[in-house]
Amino acid sequence: MMNRMTHPLFSKHRETLDAALTAIASREYYSAYPESPSPRVYGETAADDGKAAFEALLGKTFEIDQPTAPRHVTTEDSPFGIDLGITYPASDPTELINAAEAAWPAWRAADPATRAGVCLEILHRIHSDVFTLANAVHATTGQAFVMAFQAGGPHALDRGLEAVAYGYAEQTRVPATAYWEKPGGKAGPLAMEKTYHVVPRGVGLVIGCNTFPTWNSYPGLFASLVTGNPVIVKPHPRAVLPLALTVRHARAVLADAGFDPNLVTLAAENPEDGIAEIVAMHPSIKIIDFTGSNSFGEWLEFNARQAQVYTEKAGVNTIVIDSTDNPKGMFNNIAFTLCLYSGQMCTTTQAIFIPRDGIETPDGRLSADDVKAGIVKSVAKLTSDDARAVELIGAIVSPEVVQRVDDAASLGEVLLPSRTVEHPAYPKARVRSPLILGVDAGSSDAYASECFGPVTFLVTTDDTDASLAVVRDVVGREGALTMGVYSTQDGVLDAAVATAIDVNTHLSQNLTAGVFVNQSAAYSDFHGSGGNAAANAALTDGAYVANRFRIVQSRKHVEPRTAE
Amino acid sequence: MMNRMTHPLFSKHRETLDAALTAIASREYYSAYPESPSPRVYGETAADDGKAAFEALLGKTFEIDQPTAPRHVTTEDSPFGIDLGITYPASDPTELINAAEAAWPAWRAADPATRAGVCLEILHRIHSDVFTLANAVHATTGQAFVMAFQAGGPHALDRGLEAVAYGYAEQTRVPATAYWEKPGGKAGPLAMEKTYHVVPRGVGLVIGCNTFPTWNSYPGLFASLVTGNPVIVKPHPRAVLPLALTVRHARAVLADAGFDPNLVTLAAENPEDGIAEIVAMHPSIKIIDFTGSNSFGEWLEFNARQAQVYTEKAGVNTIVIDSTDNPKGMFNNIAFTLCLYSGQMCTTTQAIFIPRDGIETPDGRLSADDVKAGIVKSVAKLTSDDARAVELIGAIVSPEVVQRVDDAASLGEVLLPSRTVEHPAYPKARVRSPLILGVDAGSSDAYASECFGPVTFLVTTDDTDASLAVVRDVVGREGALTMGVYSTQDGVLDAAVATAIDVNTHLSQNLTAGVFVNQSAAYSDFHGSGGNAAANAALTDGAYVANRFRIVQSRKHVEPRTAE
Structure with a gap:
């Protein structure tokens, strides 16, 4: 029992293991x-x-x-x-x-x-x-x-x-x-x-x-x-x-x-x-x-x-929009997140909070309706062509999720209806384009519990403070795996970090390029925190293996x- | 929140912290x-x-x-x-x-x-x-x-x-x-x-x-x-x-x-x-x-x-006696463990298993009765003089424990009765000398649940295999923090290690000198394993802090x- 020989497979893969050990400590790519x-x-x-x-x-x-x-x-x-x-x-x-x-x-x-x-x-x-x-x-x-x-x-x-x-x-x-x-x-x-x-x-x-x-x-x-x-x-x-x-x-x-x-x-x-x-x-x-x-x-x-x-x-994953120096990048980034695999990732955003008075951008102020329209337009563009859409949205995992999308249309103002998409390769595929709904912050019955599938709520709030307060309340209760924020103001970003810490949810700031709030990279990004209702453990940390x-x-x- | 200053107390104590960090990794003294x-x-x-x-x-x-x-x-x-x-x-x-x-x-x-x-x-x-x-x-x-x-x-x-x-x-x-x-x-x-x-x-x-x-x-x-x-x-x-x-x-x-x-x-x-x-x-x-x-x-x-x-x-802490090259050292070591603080340590041995046919020693075979007598004699010697005894056994933590000692005398053959000890400095002290009982392995009702206080069961078994089987059964069910074994045979020691692993209990082998089964040293010895019913965590390991x-x-x- 004591004098065990280490199997030669350890030597074979040692370099890979060492690289992984280095990466989990440095959190580099x-x-x-x-x-x-x-x-x-x-x-x-x-x-x-x-x-x-x-x-x-x-x-x-x-x-x-x-x-x-x-x-x-x-x-x-x-x-x-x-x-x-x-x-x-x-x-x-x-x-x-x-x-x-x-x-x-x-x-x-x-x-x-x-x-x-x-x-x-x-x-x-x-x-x-x-x-x-x-x-x-x-x-x-x-x-x-x-x-x-x-x-x-x-x-x-x-x-x-x-x-x-x-x-x-x-x-x-x-x-x-x-x-x-x-x-x-x-x-x-x-x-x-x-x-x-x-x-x-x-x-x-x-x-x-x-x-x-x-x-x-x-x-x-x-x-x-x-x-x-x-x-x-x-x-x-x-x-x-x-x-x-x-x-x-x-x-x-x-x-x-x-x-x-x-x-x-x-x-x-x-x-x-x-x-x-x-x-x-x-x-x-x-x-x-x-x-x-x-x-x-x-x-x-x-x-x-x-x-x-x-x-x-x-859980209920959220994005808080306060302001941005890159509206187009923001819309496209969010739209990709909402479309990818029809929102069927546990990390996909479900509720996006937009201040009633709109947001500051380099192109001037965008009204709340402009912001909603920007997101809707980007999603529509990504999904307008069936053949291209299916390579992004894939198919709906179960008939129950299709039913949920159909039912969800009554939960708010339909900003972008879900439509049946024809898959050129698979005639029997279950494919629906994303449904986007507009609601007011008061309609928490609609957006404040998980609605798994291609359903997104654009939630109008009084201001960014109110948005963060709703996140704190909803995620504090329901949990979440991801959170996003868009702001050009350090004070707002700090407040978002403070909120993320309070609800134990990983935060992505101002994503406008090739990284998306719903994606995490092994060795560097933790998946879940283990500190809220969405997960009792993080993938992967010391606590995940030590017991x-x-x-x-x-x-x-x-x-x-x-x-x- | 991000640019926090480290308090100067860290520098003041850094050397001590570093030494402790080194020690928990090396497990050296x-x-x-x-x-x-x-x-x-x-x-x-x-x-x-x-x-x-x-x-x-x-x-x-x-x-x-x-x-x-x-x-x-x-x-x-x-x-x-x-x-x-x-x-x-x-x-x-x-x-x-x-x-x-x-x-x-x-x-x-x-x-x-x-x-x-x-x-x-x-x-x-x-x-x-x-x-x-x-x-x-x-x-x-x-x-x-x-x-x-x-x-x-x-x-x-x-x-x-x-x-x-x-x-x-x-x-x-x-x-x-x-x-x-x-x-x-x-x-x-x-x-x-x-x-x-x-x-x-x-x-x-x-x-x-x-x-x-x-x-x-x-x-x-x-x-x-x-x-x-x-x-x-x-x-x-x-x-x-x-x-x-x-x-x-x-x-x-x-x-x-x-x-x-x-x-x-x-x-x-x-x-x-x-x-x-x-x-x-x-x-x-x-x-x-x-x-x-x-x-x-x-x-x-x-x-x-x-x-x-x-x-x-x-839990139920145990010692299995199989054989020894140092009977006197073994008796004295065990006696010290049983006497120290009147057995009121969570790590004190409660049941000691002795083979019916006795044990091999350099002085020849000791019968089971000889082994029992050796332990009893050593305990009696350590506690015979009141003034010396109290410096070892201390006092009984509560009247309930005194009552338990009195009640326990009916659980087996009284090999060493508990007596009231006079404390020279504290006339009102609650002091009892240890009670040692002899029982057969079949009397698990007596010894197989924790009897907190100065009560020890010397349990006669068919042989060492039977002793280990009882440990596996009782500790597997009730848990334990410590286990001891005395043997001159590598095969028996290996079997004891295997048993200890199966019941997730730390094992001390052949203690005859200045280390006792009921004592653990910080940085080197774990207290409890967190793997049996006696404790759901070990002091201290990664799992104890990571969550x-x-x-x-x-x-x-x-x-x-x-x-x-």
Whole structure:
């Protein structure tokens, strides 16, 4: 148990791990996985090969060797209308837990370097097949292909690597052994040798979501795995394939490295099976990572008391517009945020606050109506051409979200109606252009709780102070992952920072170029703060990894090295 | 808010902080506060001055300037029968919370270095008055004076400094600002400046215990304070003075450093007031540190959902005896552990497992009865002389514990009866010598739940495997803070380590010299693992500090430094 050999995979990936460790400390730019799907980066045939590999999966039983699967399920419903028809083994959850526990001892006894090496190899293996994954994310989430590639592939992998780096750093903060010598009096020094064992918590459960099956799951998956815990991956029934591919790669790497592949398993289910509740309450489940609804997230936090529970739920993301030196840049930047993936990112802005008397710009004062019109016009322009629009807005993840868009039109003055968009490649795709509504600050019933999907509220307030007060109130209660502010006044920016601090929400100031409030960069930007109702943890920080294992020490007397 | 000056107290104490930071990383020996109360260390008059300062407090109202105290309470009952009669202001808890929130902004906005400097100055100020504190701990806990000095003074201060070091390290893992530049294509690089704000959680509540009012409270107090949170200190009604002195020093230092002293307040109460429940459930309380009973600890964990809750409760500490190369050293070491402060340490061994067929020693085989007799004889020897005994066993913290000792005699074969000991200096002292009972492994009703106080069970098992199996079962269920093993066999030691890992309990092997299973050294030994039922957190590790604050970032575009 003590004299463990570090696996050669650690040396293979050490440079990458070191770069990630440097990046999480400096918070400077870093990426280990190129985000451009260009053939110049990935090779001439990569895209076609990935598409072919994806298509070869359709209509078949997904091949994955797991503990007894008494039955199979076919549950996906592509937002693009792609006929997936893939059948997944629905293993008995209790057998998955038993298999995880049986697989655990060797992984638990491995040193953190070995585990990091194996995790990096899993990321590497996923990356080598990233176009297959990108097609899977595209088909199951409704993200346009380039976004599915980037967010579902390299960006998700970077988030996974970031979690590995945090987990490795946390485990190695305490040395494996220490020599302790306390100066003594007449009796001479007291000396001890101490061994510090990293003791993982136990079986982890990762509950995936429909919109970002990989990006939102990889941090928890790799944080638990690198800290020595087996992981059961429970995908959303409508987005199984991206995580099925992930689990298959993970199992292959684990087996190749000499570990039991049952350290990572897939828990596919029919939606009505309610596997997540059952597994989450099992006494062997010690860690849960969840992305999804407030109701189930809060249920988990309240009920799964035997586990460390990390949740990302919903909130109300806001932008406060006070003034700008670049109205066009502001409108375009906001419009891109609202359109990207039809506002179905947990970080997309839902409410934009505009002062009743308008805003100062270099071109003179813009009235509140001008500001609203500027945003509406930019969104309309981005979405006016169907063929171009779908490459930005993608498709609507579920029929329920389409229904919500239809219902939302009554919540305010329709400034830009949502229309049905024809997808040139996918005739059966569910595509709606964004709905923009105008409301007054008093109509908080409309805008002050999450309305997931392509629905934005432009909220008129008395002034910027009032806007910030509403943000403080609404986000203080409902939580948020992101906040934006536009102002040319230092005092306003300072007040926005103060508000962001009070509601524990990350703030983007005056975004007018190629960075958007709803995007965060691994290693540099935290996703969520863990300090408001939208999430009880941040991706990724020390607190996200430090309680996935414990340190147990053993100590014994040794001869003092210091002569008396 | 951004351009904060670091307080000069940081420079004053930087060397000490750096030494502590080095020590928590190396886990080598370190102490900032000399543990010897010798006049050669503390000066000829220090002991007398401290005693006089303590005596000057007796029978009076404790002078501490706090938010409105409508009434006063006098609740202490010295185990030594010292007539304390000190009256404390019983402030309205809601006013303390309001005052803490009013005091918070400047402390929250201070940089981590400033907060660390102020915390170290508080520790320094307490240390400069450590003999007064030692008398207070002695009088209220029943610890013999030297132990009260060491555990209540320097060792507690070291635990406080350790928490400051961990909290400072955690806050400074993320830089205050970062420049982020993402290589671009034709559009050139994207550059951002990012600011990372440490955002403390909110008002902390520290709930002290009767036996170790300072040692068990300082980690939570200083972990919360250094990470920017105000702290309300709720002492045990029978051990108010040590924390009242602590709070008074803290308030003086805070005021001297230009902060609102209401960042640290004392919440004294009558036992029937139930202030802890009321304060703990207040929505403004965001962090709770508790040492005490399982029932209230579990109540807090379950009910105070708005707060981060760190608990140290009770468990069953064990020693497994398999064989030894030094029977005398083993007996003496164990006897010292059982006698020290009458077994009223949360780390004291309660159950010692002895194989039915006895153990191997260099002097030949000792029967199980010989082993029991060896322990009993050593304990009897340490406690046979009343005047010497009281300097080791101290006094019994409460009448309930005396009653428990009396009741426990029926739980097994009395191998060493508890007797009433006369304290030469304190005629009214509650002093009992340790009770040692013999039971069979089957009598788990007797030994398998915590029996706080000077009661030890010597448990006969079939063999060492059976002993370890019982430990695994009992500690797996009840938790523990410490475990010991004596064996000359590597295989047995390895099995003990494996058991300790499985039950997340720190293990001491073959202690026969000047280190005892119930003692842990700050910076090197973790107190508790946070991985079993005895405690949900370890003192002190990354997880203990990382969630007492959050990081909120703000970011904005800047001109790229890299030419296109």
